[in-house]
Amino acid sequence: MLPTDSSQSEPGAPSPAPQRTHRLHIACVASVWIVGIVFGVRQLQHFEGTPGAIGPTPAEWPAGSDVVRDARLMTLVMLIHPQCSCTQASLTELAEVMERAGGRVSAWVLFVQPQNAPHSASWHEAAHLPGVHVGLDPNGVQAARFGALTSGYVVLYDVAGRLRFSGGITAARGHAGKNMGRNQLVAMLDDTTLPPQRHAVFGCPLG
Amino acid sequence: MAIRKRAAEIFRDDLRGVYIKTDRVFLWLFIIQWAAAIVLALVISPYAWAGRTRTLHLHVEIAVFGGLIINLLPIALMTLRPGAAITRHVVAVTQMLWAAMFVHLTGGRIETHFHIFGSLAFLSFYRDPRVLVTATGVVALDHLLLGFYWPESVYGIANPEWWRFLEHAAWVIFEDVVLWLGCRRALLEMRVSSEREATLDVSMHNVEHQVAERTAELKTAADRYRNVLENTSAVPWEINRDTCDIIYLAPQIVTVFGLPESAGRTANFLDLLHVDDREPFRQFVVEHAAAAASSGAHIDSRIVTDERALNVRSFLAARDEAVDSAGICGISIDITQQRKLEQELAQAQKLESIGQLSAGIAHEINTPTQFIGDNVRFLDESMTGVFSVLQMLERRAGAGAVGGDELAKLLAVADVAYLREEVPKAISQSLDGVARISTIVYAMKEFSHPAIERTPHDLNRAIASTITVASNEWKYVADLRTDFDANLPPVTVMPGAFNQVILNILVNAAHAITEANAAKPGGKGSIRVSTRKIGAWAEIRIQDSGTGISEKIRARIFDPFFTTKPVGKGTGQGLAIAHDVVVNKHKGTIAVETAPGQGTTFVIRIPIGADDATRAVAA
Numbered sequence: 001m002l003p004t005d006s007s008q009s010e011p012g013a014p015s016p017a018p019q020r021t022h023r024l025h026i027a028c029v030a031s032v033w034i035v036g037i038v039f040g041v042r043q044l045q046h047f048e049g050t051p052g053a054i055g056p057t058p059a060e061w062p063a064g065s066d067v068v069r070d071a072r073l074m075t076l077v078m079l080i081h082p083q084c085s086c087t088q089a090s091l092t093e094l095a096e097v098m099e100r101a102g103g104r105v106s107a108w109v110l111f112v113q114p115q116n117a118p119h120s121a122s123w124h125e126a127a128h129l130p131g132v133h134v135g136l137d138p139n140g141v142q143a144a145r146f147g148a149l150t151s152g153y154v155v156l157y158d159v160a161g162r163l164r165f166s167g168g169i170t171a172a173r174g175h176a177g178k179n180m181g182r183n184q185l186v187a188m189l190d191d192t193t194l195p196p197q198r199h200a201v202f203g204c205p206l207g
Numbered sequence: 208m209a210i211r212k213r214a215a216e217i218f219r220d221d222l223r224g225v226y227i228k229t230d231r232v233f234l235w236l237f238i239i240q241w242a243a244a245i246v247l248a249l250v251i252s253p254y255a256w257a258g259r260t261r262t263l264h265l266h267v268e269i270a271v272f273g274g275l276i277i278n279l280l281p282i283a284l285m286t287l288r289p290g291a292a293i294t295r296h297v298v299a300v301t302q303m304l305w306a307a308m309f310v311h312l313t314g315g316r317i318e319t320h321f322h323i324f325g326s327l328a329f330l331s332f333y334r335d336p337r338v339l340v341t342a343t344g345v346v347a348l349d350h351l352l353l354g355f356y357w358p359e360s361v362y363g364i365a366n367p368e369w370w371r372f373l374e375h376a377a378w379v380i381f382e383d384v385v386l387w388l389g390c391r392r393a394l395l396e397m398r399v400s401s402e403r404e405a406t407l408d409v410s411m412h413n414v415e416h417q418v419a420e421r422t423a424e425l426k427t428a429a430d431r432y433r434n435v436l437e438n439t440s441a442v443p444w445e446i447n448r449d450t451c452d453i454i455y456l457a458p459q460i461v462t463v464f465g466l467p468e469s470a471g472r473t474a475n476f477l478d479l480l481h482v483d484d485r486e487p488f489r490q491f492v493v494e495h496a497a498a499a500a501s502s503g504a505h506i507d508s509r510i511v512t513d514e515r516a517l518n519v520r521s522f523l524a525a526r527d528e529a530v531d532s533a534g535i536c537g538i539s540i541d542i543t544q545q546r547k548l549e550q551e552l553a554q555a556q557k558l559e560s561i562g563q564l565s566a567g568i569a570h571e572i573n574t575p576t577q578f579i580g581d582n583v584r585f586l587d588e589s590m591t592g593v594f595s596v597l598q599m600l601e602r603r604a605g606a607g608a609v610g611g612d613e614l615a616k617l618l619a620v621a622d623v624a625y626l627r628e629e630v631p632k633a634i635s636q637s638l639d640g641v642a643r644i645s646t647i648v649y650a651m652k653e654f655s656h657p658a659i660e661r662t663p664h665d666l667n668r669a670i671a672s673t674i675t676v677a678s679n680e681w682k683y684v685a686d687l688r689t690d691f692d693a694n695l696p697p698v699t700v701m702p703g704a705f706n707q708v709i710l711n712i713l714v715n716a717a718h719a720i721t722e723a724n725a726a727k728p729g730g731k732g733s734i735r736v737s738t739r740k741i742g743a744w745a746e747i748r749i750q751d752s753g754t755g756i757s758e759k760i761r762a763r764i765f766d767p768f769f770t771t772k773p774v775g776k777g778t779g780q781g782l783a784i785a786h787d788v789v790v791n792k793h794k795g796t797i798a799v800e801t802a803p804g805q806g807t808t809f810v811i812r813i814p815i816g817a818d819d820a821t822r823a824v825a826a
Contacts, residue, residue: 022287029283036276037304040269044311047265049357085252085264089314151256172357174252174266175315205257 048172051200052150059196061161062145067108067135074158074189076107079143081151082120084204085174090152091126092176093169098131100186105156110137112148112206143206151203154181156188164188168201175202214405218398222334225397226290229332233298234285236329240305241274247312266312277304292335299338302326303345324382331386334393339383347376441540444476448496448535451476451489455534464541465515481509488521495523496535507542517543549787556780557655557707560714567679571647575640582633582640589626589633596621650675654706661793663697664705666745667738673709674736681717681734684724685751690737698745698815704788705813709736711781712749712809718772719753719807744795745815750808756801764799789813 061069069075078094080087091109098107109126113136127134137143146155147166156165165188171179181199188194248270254261281301284294306322313319323346330338350372358371436443440463445455452475461471470479477485491506505522524536596617603613653672674687681687713734720732732752739746756764763769765786770779789797795813 026280026283026287029280033276033280036273036279040273040276043265044269044273045357048311081256081258083254083256083261085254085266086314088251092314171315177315177317204255207258 048175048202050173050202051168052153052203052205054153054167054201055144055147055149057147057155057163057166058145059163061157065145066142067110069157069161070106071159073106074104074156074164074192076105076154076156076185077142077146078107078109078152078154079112079137079146079148079206080109080122080126081204081206082111082113082122084151086152086170086203087122088125089170089174089176090154090168090203091122091129093179093182094126094132094154095129097169097182097185097189098129101131101189103131104189105131107132109134110142111135112137112140112143112151140206149206150201151206153201153203153206154185156185158192163196164192164194165197165199167197167199168203169199170202173202210402210405210409213408214398214402217404217408218401221397221401222394223290225332225334226295230285230289230294230298232329232332233302234282237278237281237301237305240309241270241278244270244274244305244308244312247309251312251314269308270312273308277301277308292337295330295333295335295338296341299330299342300345302330303342303349306346307349323379327379327382327386331390334390334397336383336387336390339386339390343376343379343383346379347372350375441538443536443538445534445536446476446492447533448492449533451492460539464510464517464519466510466512467514470512479510481511484508491521492523492535517541518546552780553704553707553784553788556784557703560707560710563714564677564679568647568651568676571679572644575643579637579640582637585633586630586637589630592621593623593626596623646675653702654710655703661699661701664700664702666695666698666700666705666747667691667693669702669706670709670736670738670747673706674713677710677713677717680714681720684717685720685732685734687734687736690735692738692740695738695740695745696815698813700793700813701788704792708785708788708811709747709749711785715781716749716751716753716807719755720751723752723754740815741812743815744812747811747813748808749811750806752806755803755805755807756799757803761799761801765797 061075067075067077076097078090080090094107094109098105101107107129109129109132111120111123111126111134113120123134126132140148143149143153146153148155150168152168152170154165154167154169155163158164165185167181167184169179169181169185171177171181181201184197184199188197245267248264248266252264252266255264278301281294281298284291284297288294303323303326306320306326309322310316310319327339327342330342354369354372437457437459439459442460442463443455443457444453444460446453453473456471456473456476458471460466461468464470466479473479477489480488488506488508491504495504503522505520507518507520510517510519518541519539520542521537521539524538599617600614650672653669654676670691671689674689713736716734720734723732724730734752735748735750737748737750739748760769760771765782766779767783768779769783772779786797789795789811793813795811797812798810799807800810801807
């Protein structure tokens, strides 16, 4: 596919007339290349870095919630879209949080999906996280209660039922790794006197 | 200098080869990464969802189209500028872009970041540390920009320190240092290898140049020698020393020897020769082929075709001990004319000898002729007186009886007593004279026999005839005694040539005795001629009491035209011819036993039944 070695003193340099044509071609391709890369990066950054919508989140534990709250522990609820590819990153961060929580948190992962929809792969992954309960949220009823409009939305209520944290725990859509949301959530676990924290959430819309 | 320059060329070519090969590696890597990216996107994030509605995830579009665009420029450069510096730097940038792509597609997994370190290792294949700098710069720039515009995505915090990007870049730089050391070592090894190859190249070039020069010289020399060899009147050849198969036969054998064209294509040398000369030639080759030095030995053979017949003399070259070859070289020359001239010379010399002896022979014939004439005249006169007396007696007897006194008177007148004594003498002398003439004539006839064939011959009789022919040369200066071996069988010789040998030596003996006698006037020398049978050889000794031969000239007496006699007395051919006849024609020996003042003895030995033929072809 590639041309063989030429006898030119300058590596890969053809004779002058074809050289000008080659330079032109290379310049055109380079222009397309640069523009394409810049465009792609911007599109990617926009897609991954644009936070999702957040609904009104109750400051107290909503009564009538189907989620069972353990009064001795803080309660964490994560609402996710079962097919959202960003779910994996959220669950990875949740695992980090539960590791740091050390049994101080009762966590629920609610899959917001239509009635009778089959479990997705992330259901099984969430179910295996230590200290995490998984459940369904048919038709997004619980999601509406907690103000979750975007997949990966997390709320943390203390033992008194007061909201301590709300938002996402990833730095961008589908990106695991250190982020301020997780840091804030973990800080809440260590010091409940801190004021409630809120962080942007990155994920697919739930509705 | 030549080596250094060549080493630089080889190094540059090898390095360019490395660049182009590495370009090809990355070409395939880019294609594979593109495919992998598409697969990853489809597996990890195929769709973006909004409730129940799904759309194709941006990651899939980025993998397909973004991957295509990322690969566009490097592939274009690999095609248009293979091995160029710009190409490999763009490859470095592209490979880092692929690392970023995979990080995004895998959701920022820390494991995916190892792609960067693996990519740097691949980029080190270029053995160009500057490429690593480019790749590292891309990583640093990426972290710098992300740290500036989107710090949380990289560092997890909103306001990282400005130098935080360096922390990530530092690990990349660490690997860069290691890879740089590896590149440096690889380049050094390439330089060493280039110098080694350059040394070899230059040496080979010099050797090739020398070989070409020597080959040209050899060819020129070969052409020169071939030109000489194939334009001489001699015919060089090379044959197998065991079978005589021809390895090389000079083409001029056709023109020089006047042979048909087919002679030049003969497979075996023996096929060229007369059937009777083949075995002797083969034995000659076998006997002399192993000699390390040319002995000068030669063999005469005959070549007979429908058109002509010729004599050739073949010589063998010395064996070249450095060459392990089954072949033996030689050269053949046409001696037909030479042989004819030799015969004519021998005949001329014989005639010269006869001419020289003619006066003596004429004297030998004339002397008895004279006294035969005198005796016959005496008989004529005597018979006239006798017839007169007889006539008177007839008349007296017719008239009556003749008395005793008258008869006695008549007998006294006829001098019968004298006649009774002298007439028998006269008749005897006359008969003796006739015998002497007859002997000389017979000896001349024997001597002059032009026989050129070797035939069994009575040497004693031949020597005796020659002695008779030459008698006028020796009889006044020497007494000659013969001592022939009666048991000597017939010896196979060329009679004419053999007689010439004996004659030449006898004449030389007579001349030497004459010279010796000059010191003692009135004295006579002696010549003794003897024959003996010794084993398979016949030995002839001719001993004279002449002046002898000095040490100084003894080695030259058989040289052609060498003589110590005054001009007109001898031409110096006698002993040369004798040597040639005895040694070359009869395969015998001729030796000299002499000392100044003590005479000379020539000892000739001839094989009695010699069977190697040197027959002459009738001209």
